[in-house]
Amino acid sequence: MNTLILISLAISEFLESLSFSVSINDYFILISIFVLFIFINKNNVMSNNNELGALA
DSSP: OOHHHHHHHHHHHHHHHHHHHOOHHHHHHHHHHHHHHHHHHHHHHHHHHHHHHOOO
């Protein structure tokens, strides 16, 4: 999760260095994409743990 935060900060700094005017909507879209990505990863880890528990 820390890597995702660092990636989002790097993306925002990169866009600012290119003189793009990043609006609040763009930040909201990026944050929502990262939140969905985190939820997908957590669901995959939980399902993998359940499968390991069922095998054990």
